[in-house]
Amino acid sequence: MTAPSAGPGTHPASQEERFDVEIDSSAGPEEFRSQVRAWIGRHATDELTSMTDWSRLLTGNWWSYPDEMATEAYAAWDRAMQEERLVCAGWPTRYGGRELPVDYDVIVDEECLRANVPRVFRDQGEAWVGPAILAHGTDEQKDHYLPRIVAGLDSYCQGFSEPDHGSDLAALETKGVVQGDSLIVNGQKIWTTFAQYASKIFILCRTDPDRSLRHRGITFVIADIAEAGAALEFRPIRQLTGESDFCETFITDLEVPLANVIGGLGNGWAVAMTTLENERGGRSAAARNSAFEKEYQELLGLANASGRVADPDIRRQFLELYADLEALKWWSSSANTVHGSVEKIVSSEWGQRFGHLAMAVVGEEASVRPEGVGSEWEGGEYRLSKWQRAYFGSLASTIASGTTEIQKNVIAEQALAFPREPRGNQG
Amino acid sequence: MTETITHDELQELKQSVRGFLERHSTIADVRRLMGSEEGFDASVWDAFAEQLAFPSLTIPEEYGGAGFGPVAQGIAMEEIGRSLLVAPVLSSSVAATNVILSSDDEQAKAELLPPLAEGTARGTLAVVEQTWEQGSSAPTTVAVLDSDGTWKLTGAKHRVLDGGTATFFVVTAQTADGIGLFVVDRDASGVSTTDVPTVDLTRSCASVGFAAAPAVALGTTGSAPRAFSAAMDLTAIALAAEQVGAAQGALDLTVAYMKLRHQFGRPIGSFQALKHRCADLHGAIETARAVTSAALRATESGDRRRVSILAPLAKTRSWDVLDTVSAQCIQLQGGMGFTWEVDAHLYFKRARGNQYVFGDPTALRESAAGSLGLLRSAS
16 A cells, blocks of 8 residues: 555645555646556456446436445445545545545546446535535534535435526525524425435525525525425426436425524525536536547447448537537636536537437437336336437436526626626516 | 747737737728738738747747747637738748648758748748649649759649748649649749639738749658648648637627617617527637647647547637627628628638638548548448
8 A cells, every 4th residue: 555645735634644545646647547547446346337337427417326326346336435535535534535636536537437437426415515515514514414425324415496496596485484493494396306315405495584685595404304204205206218316395394403504594595606616517527528428439339330420410410529529628627717607508518419419320210219127217117228318318408507598698697798687576 | 849838828928919919900900901912011920020939939949930839829820810910820820831840851941941930931832723632632733853853843723822922832743753742932933923802801812823833842752641631730720729719809899799789778788689699609619719729739749640630620610610600790780790891791701711721621521530430331
């Protein structure tokens, strides 16, 4: 084993800490990459290669499905990754990370995809809640929530959008009323992804009843699902792809300790903006780009083998997608800035254009589904081929995390300094 | 060997070029020079060479150049495209310089590169006959070795950029041993040029006739095709950067207009349909810029295959974007956009002029497709 390394930007308090890791993250990127590759070679087992695929990453945002994550092979891999501090690797060492810079975290993702093994990724806890707590939480909250995320003890789902308030999230109506040391929450949420598998939910609620304040007066709070009992009800919603990855969430007199409020009462919008920033760009973009690259090469192979590659229209689309993927890769390096909304539009539309091309390459058979029943994460009875899933699933990406139309407003107003949209009377 | 240029130095270069062009190539200057007989402003060209060493950016120090590479030139090219500078940049500092740099001819480099670096010589490629492709792969222009041991060139070349003002030509010609590259002085005997009326008045073009004109071979005949192809990849990327800049210039002009122009009681830029359209154009320019940046970065890596994929893609993509943006910039400026007086048409015509410069987009795409691994038929 190599000498322990704290990596760049170590939290001063943790310099006393000693931990045994094999990979030295103070190395240059190329050396780091070789170390990661070698580490994966030493620790990954063969069963893991059947537990991940670009199609899981792109159509479901999973590296591996819950049933795969419940296997002993995966559990052993999870432990190995935790010991190597590659789970939530960018977090401070105090909480289980190794303060890995984003570019290096990307290298780990890329090497996992290359070896076709899953990155142990704590989904919304890692991508959303952790960064929000790191930015806005108290030290007690950090010490309480973050290690549990790293250890895989908690998984999170999001209570943001409401049936009447999606794009205009600042107009949300779910109410939070302070009562002693608690917050009593009532309302309804929708598109709560993976609520059925989560142990905690993070909710945006209005604690100042004056809705005209919009984003001021909104509070971000974490609730434990088991403790909530009947106060939280999740009803899965079926997607056009056949599976039911997201839910309606009914919140009825949910009592949450005020200690679970992150960032203070009325500061929830700033906390949520941390999370929304983390959803776009950075590491998730890089992982997505690697998955795009894999599916592109696979489809190209299919087109070459079948002869569909001779169709000039199909050739043209392959070339244009290649160019756009180069642009996405250029932007995912932290040195090359572009407005996040531009990246989001290009990326989400890439997935759709690619999927559309896949239908053309597959040809007439694209209208027929494969025989048999898929897992609950792959459509169940409405089983789709991976190309069908790649395309149909991509239709959500121009809607979720800020629709393309909203992104265009943002680009026009922020990048081009055009006047803002006029508001209506309500909300 | 090229010097590695740092990110900060690149930003400085960009600002210097931009500042120079804001002083010496305003839109009024462009309008004054476009379609003029002299084709460019010699004092501005000299200052460009003296103050910014622009023509020397890609020329190694041993030949009197600044010793940087395509990345530095690419940064400058975007600014040059944005300002629509009327000057023999593409013909001389990019294309002719690239071809000479790529040759294996030390003597030619020692002779030709220093004056190119200083800006005192201006070269241009004379390749197009029926098409660029035909002129480069099967030219009817012939070069024969005379009894006195010198080459003599006979043929006609078309759409030679800055053909009327260049001081020398780099010419593709058929020889007994295959296709060769030759250098011909404009003042040599048997050379005649005829100006061509271009759609894009910011770029001049000429037809050039060679009647047993004395020529010097550039490199050995066998090496010409590979070196030429490498040079044209670099040229395509520089042109891509120029096109990104022009598209940006067109959009900037239009966005500024849309904030000032009021209808229905508010700026037209406050209407969502138009905001979204501009957001689309902005995104398209950013994407083309990123592809071009990736292509420029690839030139530093020594990865020939990657360059051969990204060069044609950067060029065709940035052209498509300039084409779309420039047309939309006319549309978004309404009736005024359709006038000669408003500058939108200058960018539109730059797109028209660029469409087939240094190659047909279909052929370029096919070249990228081949490098990328798209088979021509079932495997």
